Amino acid sequence: MNTFQFASDRISINQLQVAYREVEALHRVSCAVQAGRLTGIIGPNGAGKSTLLKAMLGLVPIQQGTVLYQDQPLWEQLDRVAYVPQRSQIDWRYPATVWDVVMMGRVPKTGWFQRFSTRSRRIASQALERVGMNRYRDRPIGQLSGGQQQRVFLARALVQEAEIFCFDEPFVGIDQKTQDIIFEIFHELTEQGKIVLVVNHDLGESIHHFDDVILLNREAIATGNRQQVMTKANLDYAYGGHVAFYSEAA
Template identity: 50%
Template sequence: MESKPLTIHNMSVAYQKKPVLRDISFEVPEGKLIGIVGPNGAGKSTLIKAALGLIPSLSGEVSIYGKPYAEQRKLVGYVPQRESVDWDFPTNALDVVMMGRYGHLGWFKRPGSSEKRIAMECLAKVGMSDFADRQISQLSGGQQQRIFLARALAQDAKLYFMDEPFVGVDAATEKAIITLLNELKMQGKTVLVVHHDLATVKEYFDWLMLLNVEIVAFGPTEQIFTADKLQQTYGGKLTMLDRGNQSSLIMSGS
């Protein structure tokens, strides 16, 4: 039987003894766009970071295509939250994208003309060719996010983790990002996206995880994105208005 892109078994994470994730277990199917949603403090970003070994977990096993992450790094791409990046670091857009190729080069090889060509192709895919020589500190928030997506593309991974890629970007960039995610899916890649805008969930994702310290529900979006399950996840702070085919969601005060 073929291994799944991502399997997590009995993962728990705590910060200063406070549980942030409790007993998380799930398997991700291949070739899907998967949204991870839940209230603030639900553990969404923590889930991605723990899966990648960026923060320690109290318990649990993570496997990428049946093996530990340390053995499968080349297969995994990661787009962190934009606010967690030092944008004043003195480097230009092209160099950031070329960093995505380092896993293919090994420790001692320097990137050459083929790496530069691939990086430029990835910049073109996100509409940033003209900004290759621009310092990353001089880019807008949306442009910075596009650069990080281009770096992930350059990595040519099979499994992608993206932590709130749509936050703080303009409508054109959001459209460019979702187009790109759908292209990755068409190529058979698997993409997990931490997402906050419930209004676009049905449009964007094939599968959905509702998370609030524990997994409330996980599966195909049309089965999971229901008023009952959302109410469970958000603790009664959610009103769902259904007008024909369009669902709108209203968050009330906590």
């Protein structure tokens, strides 16, 4: 059994194992997620990509293994994490405006039932402006397009002033403009030294945005630098046969 020792500016995942009703979802996954690099979790449907992200955050129970950040369990430090789930998991009928949704991201800094400070409101306005949604601030969230909704939740993540940003399939059902905005902000966050981890199902051109990749199919097939991981042999093994993907050399 290999034991990984990583620097404190990384998330270290060691021998992580998860099962649902005795069906193994993740088998002894070990890898690292480095600060300052955009990391994608890639793999076929049912590979455990979302499960890995949720297990890291303590949202699903694990059978064994550890997930450490600065030598402490990550799920004990969720105040340092901004997490955006899949859009399909959100109830868009909830009666909240764009502004309400973004300000929810300031609650951990402000406290429940406390008045938001001038600084919090300024941060929220700046985040909405950054994602191009400030003029929709009074619009009910359920009346927005999929891309607009995703941008609002990105703004909510930004106002949390987190160290770690986790996104579960943020590019599903969105337009090209929104995808471009999201990647721009992801790169800004990594330049600031943040940890940015993204579950991504697409093997198209968007792959070239990622610095590092965790290639998963219930176990870690390969992890590390994108060019080293995204080889034909690794992808064929992960996907169980020939798979077409975007190649920068093509």
